[in-house]
Amino acid sequence: MPPRNKAAKNNIQDGALPQQQDCYEGKRLIHVLESIRRGIESARALAGNSLPEKVWLKQQFAIGVNDVTRVLERMAAIIDDGSTAQSPFVRFQAILLAADCNPKWLTKHLPTLAKSRKVPLIIVKDDKKGSLRLGELVKLKTAVAIGVKARGSAINQIMEEILDGDEPN
Numbered sequence: 001m002p003p004r005n006k007a008a009k010n011n012i013q014d015g016a017l018p019q020q021q022d023c024y025e026g027k028r029l030i031h032v033l034e035s036i037r038r039g040i041e042s043a044r045a046l047a048g049n050s051l052p053e054k055v056w057l058k059q060q061f062a063i064g065v066n067d068v069t070r071v072l073e074r075m076a077a078i079i080d081d082g083s084t085a086q087s088p089f090v091r092f093q094a095i096l097l098a099a100d101c102n103p104k105w106l107t108k109h110l111p112t113l114a115k116s117r118k119v120p121l122i123i124v125k126d127d128k129k130g131s132l133r134l135g136e137l138v139k140l141k142t143a144v145a146i147g148v149k150a151r152g153s154a155i156n157q158i159m160e161e162i163l164d165g166d167e168p169n
Contacts, residue, residue, distance in 0.1 A: 023099070025125040032162055033124075033133055039158035040137065046154065057138050060155055062147035065106055068095060069113065071147055078118045092119045093150040093159050096137075098130035099123050101144045110145060119147075120163050 024032050044056060057063070062071045071090055095114050101107045114121045124130040135142040148159050 022120070023123040023125055029124060029126055029133070032122075033137065035158050035162070036137060036155065039153075039155040043154040053139065060149055060151060060153065061138055062090075062092070062149065063138050063140070063143055063145075065110070065145045068092075068110065068145040068147040071149075072110070072113045072117055072119070075117045075119075077116045091150045092117070092147045093156055094120045094122055094148045094163060096122050096124055096134055096146040096148070098134050098142075098144045099125040100128045100130045107144060122162070 040057075040060070043060065044053070047056065051059075062068045071092060072095075074089075075091060092114075095110065097107060097110060111121055124134055126133055131142040131144050134144070134146055137143070138146060148155060150156060
């Protein structure tokens with residue numbers, strides 16, 4: 001076997017992330033997650049109860065690393081002039097990513113992929129509980145990555161406020 005590149009191995013372990021994302025922790029994280037939870041509840045109430053909750057959540061979010069990666073790969077990369085080669089069926093407004101993923105290489109590709117698609121990345125950092133907090137949002141035990149689909153709902157309005165830096169009430 002050829003020798004391994006130790007520099008590449010160290011990069012995977014240190015979990016270095018590009019500078020494009022925003023990192024939430026502490027009281028700021030609690031406030032943002034509570035705002036998103038309220039947005040989910042209000043969007044669900046406005047949509048009515050015609051669909052089961054799990055189906056409705058899958059329409060609003062891509063849940064899990066595989067699902068988020070699949071949607072990102074299907075989105076066309078945005079070229080520097082802002083044009084795209086094709087129009088995707090689903091676009092992400094933002095991606096929520098737990099910082100406590102172990103091993104780190106499971107999510108190492110997401111920041112780069114999100115940056116190439118011009119999708120904002122929000123890192124949830126909470127003393128080894130980020131994935132638990134994201135899981136609570138979508139009624140699961142844990143969720144390492146959640147992609148918020150752009151659908152014009154109350155969830156998207158709250159995410160827009162968060163991304164603009166205006167913390168929702």
